[in-house]
Amino acid sequence: MAGVINYIKESFGELKNNVTWPTMAEGQSLTVLVAVFSIVFSLAIWGVDTVFSKVVGIYFKFING
Template sequence: MNIKNFVVESIDEMKNKVTWPSHSFLQNSAVLVIVASLIFSLLIGVIDLGFENLMTWFYDLF
C-alpha cells in the first residue's frame, strides 16, 4: 500500500463512512464540559481553602 492510496482512502473514509455529530450536539457537549469544569474547579478551590485554613490553624498551635 503506497502513501497516495492511503491518503485517498483516508479522505474517502472521513467523508463517507464516519458519522459526524450534529452542530447542536457539539454545542450541548461543549456547554456540559464547561459547566462540569467550573463545578470541579470550584469544588477543588473550596477543598484547598479548607486545607489551607486547617493547616494555618494547626501551625498556629505551635
C-alpha cells in the first residue's frame, strides 16, 4: 500500500514540476482548433456516408429491376 501512495505522490510531483503546461491562450486556441477539425471531419464523414448510401440504393434498385 505504501508503494501505491508513493507512486501517486511522485506522479503529482512530476505533473507539478516537470510537465510544461500550455498558457491559457494556447489552450483556448488549441481547443478551437480541435473543435473546428472535429466539425470538418464529421461533415466529411457525413458526406461520404450520404454518397455511399445513395450508391448502394441505386445499386439495389438496379439489381431488383
